[in-house]
Amino acid sequence: MPYNKSPECLDLENLLGITEELNHIKDIDSLLDHILHNARQFCKAEAGSIFLREKDHLVFSYVQNDVLVKREKNYNKRIYDKFTIPINRESIAGYVADTGKPLKIDDVYAIDSSVPYSFNGSFDEMSNYKTVSMLTIPLITSRDNITGVIQIINPKLENNVTVFTDIHCQYVTFLANNASVAIERAQMTREIILRMIRMAELRDPKETGAHVNRVGAYSIEIYDRIAQKRGESAETIRRTKDHLRIAAMLHDVGKVAISDTILKKPARLNEEEFKIMQTHCVSGADLFEGNVSDLDKLSTQIALTHHEKYDGSGYPNGLEGKLIPLPGKIVALADVYDALISKRVYKEEWPEEEVLNHIKSESGKHFDPEVVEAFFDVHDILKAVGKRYPDK
Numbered sequence: 001m002p003y004n005k006s007p008e009c010l011d012l013e014n015l016l017g018i019t020e021e022l023n024h025i026k027d028i029d030s031l032l033d034h035i036l037h038n039a040r041q042f043c044k045a046e047a048g049s050i051f052l053r054e055k056d057h058l059v060f061s062y063v064q065n066d067v068l069v070k071r072e073k074n075y076n077k078r079i080y081d082k083f084t085i086p087i088n089r090e091s092i093a094g095y096v097a098d099t100g101k102p103l104k105i106d107d108v109y110a111i112d113s114s115v116p117y118s119f120n121g122s123f124d125e126m127s128n129y130k131t132v133s134m135l136t137i138p139l140i141t142s143r144d145n146i147t148g149v150i151q152i153i154n155p156k157l158e159n160n161v162t163v164f165t166d167i168h169c170q171y172v173t174f175l176a177n178n179a180s181v182a183i184e185r186a187q188m189t190r191e192i193i194l195r196m197i198r199m200a201e202l203r204d205p206k207e208t209g210a211h212v213n214r215v216g217a218y219s220i221e222i223y224d225r226i227a228q229k230r231g232e233s234a235e236t237i238r239r240t241k242d243h244l245r246i247a248a249m250l251h252d253v254g255k256v257a258i259s260d261t262i263l264k265k266p267a268r269l270n271e272e273e274f275k276i277m278q279t280h281c282v283s284g285a286d287l288f289e290g291n292v293s294d295l296d297k298l299s300t301q302i303a304l305t306h307h308e309k310y311d312g313s314g315y316p317n318g319l320e321g322k323l324i325p326l327p328g329k330i331v332a333l334a335d336v337y338d339a340l341i342s343k344r345v346y347k348e349e350w351p352e353e354e355v356l357n358h359i360k361s362e363s364g365k366h367f368d369p370e371v372v373e374a375f376f377d378v379h380d381i382l383k384a385v386g387k388r389y390p391d392k
Contacts, residue, residue, distance in 0.1 A: 022182040030242035031186045032062035035179045043155045043168045052148040057084040077384035089116040096136045096149045103136045106163045135164040139180040212249040213389040218334035219248035221381050225374040247299040248331050251306045254284025278315045306331040309366045329368040
């Protein structure tokens with residue numbers, strides 16, 4: 001007689017598989033997306049968010065909401081909202097972070113007045129969304145450090161909002177405990193990358209942490225729109241975005257090989273100096289020589305090709321059209337867009353309308369028309385990215 005596993009056993013196996021996958025995700029934003037997506041799937045919940053701890057505050061770090069995705073064309077811009085919550089017992093998330101205890105609330109609008117925390121309904125009011133049931137779980141590492149909290153909202157049963165169960169709480173707590181370790185590791189990876197950028201910034205003041213964060217975020221949003229239109233699977237999109245963001249952030253790391261006399265020259269480069277400057281693409285690609293991982297391969301590709309142009313007039317190899325890999329085309333546009341809208345020591349920022357007109361005019365010349373179309377599709381999201389990572 002064949003052995004049939006119980007639904008609970010199958011769920012546990014699935015959960016163990018998910019926690020194993022967390023160990024292979026490198027980018028912090030991709031990791032938060034993965035954690036939240038799978039926690040919601042377990043509970044069949046329509047929304048959720050993650051807050052990460054920074055000293056005595058929680059920082060809003062990721063959000064998903066199936067209802068608003070269907071209603072808003074560029075819902076992804078909400079991912080880049082930035083606000084903080086004090087870690088104290090006045091808010092639900094703050095209470096969970098302060099006490100380290102999970103909270104399961106059946107109706108956030110009917111919380112007993114005897115408890116110290118309350119629900120802030122401002123987001124519901126602003127977005128015309130109705131939060132009902134909420135599960136809030138602390139993200140606790142093996143060393144008992146609280147790295148943040150995860151909130152899951154409105155579980156569904158036959159398309160009706162219901163309440164969270166003890167089983168939901170157990171599963172999400174198990175996932176959260178494993179996710180906390182992965183989050184610490186991903187935060188360390190992001191910090192190492194930003195330290196590399198700060199090293200480059202000592203040489204080239206244009207390469208700031210804010211700039212590379214924006215270019216990385218612009219790139220994954222443009223890619224996401226292209227991939228959606230091409231019909232790529234959700235898993236392929238998630239996996240690619242994990243690597244793309246990091247590789248895009250490292251697009252100009254090869255400038256560490258260029259001399260200060262060229263990098264910091266206040267005037268326009270002459271022909272010979274410009275030829276030397278062009279070598280930063282090859283130097284950057286050489287840093288990832290060996291291609292021991294998919295991230296290395298993508299980083300090599302982007303470093304080498306992000307100054308190529310669609311019409312073949314770019315450098316270092318004069319590639320054109322389909323010979324330029326898509327990631328290089330995307331970062332080319334993301335990098336130029338950010339350079340034009342940002343103030344630098346050698347220039348003022350361009351007006352937004354002038355930047356957009358320039359990008360339109362370069363479609364089919366500097367930029368791939370498919371990438372330009374996706375750029376305009378997600379322009380509202382890109383503006384939200386700029387607000388999330390402002391120049392200091």
